[in-house]
Amino acid sequence: MVYKYVCLIMKIAEQNAVEFQRKLETWYSAFRRRLPWRETKDPYKIWISEIMLQQTTVQTVIPYYNDWMEQFPDMLTLSKVPLQKVLKAWQGLGYYPRAKNLHQASKIIMTDFNGHIPQNYDDLKNLPGFGPYTTAAVLSIAFDLPYLTIDANIRRILMRLLKWPRKASSSIDKKLHHFFSPLLPRRNMGILNQALMELGSLVCRPKNPLCLLCPVLDFCEAYKAGEQEVIPIPEKRSYKKIQAVIGIIEKNGKFLIQKRPSTGLLADLWEFPGGKLEKGEPAEQALKREIQEEMGIEINEARFLTKVQHSYTQFQVTLHAFSCSLNTDPVLDKNRHRWLSLKGMRQFPFPSGSAKVIKFLENKRESNRK
Numbered sequence: 001m002v003y004k005y006v007c008l009i010m011k012i013a014e015q016n017a018v019e020f021q022r023k024l025e026t027w028y029s030a031f032r033r034r035l036p037w038r039e040t041k042d043p044y045k046i047w048i049s050e051i052m053l054q055q056t057t058v059q060t061v062i063p064y065y066n067d068w069m070e071q072f073p074d075m076l077t078l079s080k081v082p083l084q085k086v087l088k089a090w091q092g093l094g095y096y097p098r099a100k101n102l103h104q105a106s107k108i109i110m111t112d113f114n115g116h117i118p119q120n121y122d123d124l125k126n127l128p129g130f131g132p133y134t135t136a137a138v139l140s141i142a143f144d145l146p147y148l149t150i151d152a153n154i155r156r157i158l159m160r161l162l163k164w165p166r167k168a169s170s171s172i173d174k175k176l177h178h179f180f181s182p183l184l185p186r187r188n189m190g191i192l193n194q195a196l197m198e199l200g201s202l203v204c205r206p207k208n209p210l211c212l213l214c215p216v217l218d219f220c221e222a223y224k225a226g227e228q229e230v231i232p233i234p235e236k237r238s239y240k241k242i243q244a245v246i247g248i249i250e251k252n253g254k255f256l257i258q259k260r261p262s263t264g265l266l267a268d269l270w271e272f273p274g275g276k277l278e279k280g281e282p283a284e285q286a287l288k289r290e291i292q293e294e295m296g297i298e299i300n301e302a303r304f305l306t307k308v309q310h311s312y313t314q315f316q317v318t319l320h321a322f323s324c325s326l327n328t329d330p331v332l333d334k335n336r337h338r339w340l341s342l343k344g345m346r347q348f349p350f351p352s353g354s355a356k357v358i359k360f361l362e363n364k365r366e367s368n369r370k
C-alpha cells in the first residue's frame, strides 16, 4: 500500500509537479481574496495574522487584525504593553493562550533576537505559540523558505489528492510531509502554501467541494474515484454543555468582578463571581454556595436577571445571571477583585459569555434612563 503511494507521488513529482504548481498559482492570482495581511511582507504582521486565523474564520479575524495593528503596530510596541491590554484586544477571538503566547514571544524576540523574527526553524519553533504549522507558515510566507504548512484545509486537500480514506488527525501530517517533500519548489513556497489555504477555504471545502471549479482537478485521485466527499473520515467530537451561575453584585454604581487564575481555561480574564451548577442543583442555590465558597459571605437576596449562551470551540456555556445583595461587605483580594463601573469594565478582558452579560446591563441601564 505504502509502496503504491510512493510510486504515485514520484509519478506526480516527475511528470506533474511543475504543472500542479503553475495551475494552482494561476488560480490563486486570479481568485484570491484581497486580505489585509496579504498586502504585506512584514514578518510581524504575517505572524499575527497566522495566529489569529487558527481555528477562526477570515471574516471574524479582519476587524481584530486591523484593530490590533492600530494598537500594536510592531514588535516593540507589543512587547511593552501590559498583558491585560493584549487580552482585551483579543476579547471575543477565543483560545486566549494564543494572545498570551504572542505577548510572551514578542518579549523574547526583542531581547534574544534584536526585535527580528528568527529565520531559523528551530529558533522559531522554540518560541511560545510556534507549533510546526505556524513556524512553517511564517518562514514560507514572510521569508519564502521551503516549508510546507499543513493546517486542516491543506491536510484535507492533500488527503483528497492522494485518496487517503483516513481520519484527519495530526498524526497523519508526518506521512503527508514525507510524501510531498519531493514535490516542494525551492522558490515561491509562501505563495504555494497560501494558494493551498485559499483552495481549502473556497473550493476544496469540507462538505460539498466545488470540484468542477478546482484548478488541480486533474491531479485529484479522490475526485477520479468519486470519493472526495468522504475524505477525510470525520472525527466524532464531544461537545460539552456547561450550566453556570453568576452574581451581579452592585454597590454605588460599581460591580464586583474577579480575575480568573493565570493557568487553565480562559486564564487571566475577568468575570463576575459564580461557578458551575452541580447536577440537579437549582441555580439560586448554586449561586449561594459559590459566593460562600469563593468569598466567604452570604447572599441576602438573589433576583434573576438574564440568561445568556455562548459557544466556545469545545463547549457551550449557559450563564444564569442574578442580581445579588450581600449581608456584609466582602473582604477582597486586591490582585483578584475590583469594583468597576460599566464604563470601567471596557478596559478589562472578559470571556464572550460575560461580555454578553455586560451588554445586557448596559442596555438595561440605557432603557431605565429613557
Ligand code: SF4
Pocket (backbone or CB within 6 Å): 157, 160, 161, 203, 204, 205, 209, 210, 211, 212, 214, 215, 216, 217, 220, 222, 223, 228
Ligand atoms: Fe478538492 Fe475536488 Fe479539487 Fe480534489 S478536485 S482537490 S476534492 S476540490
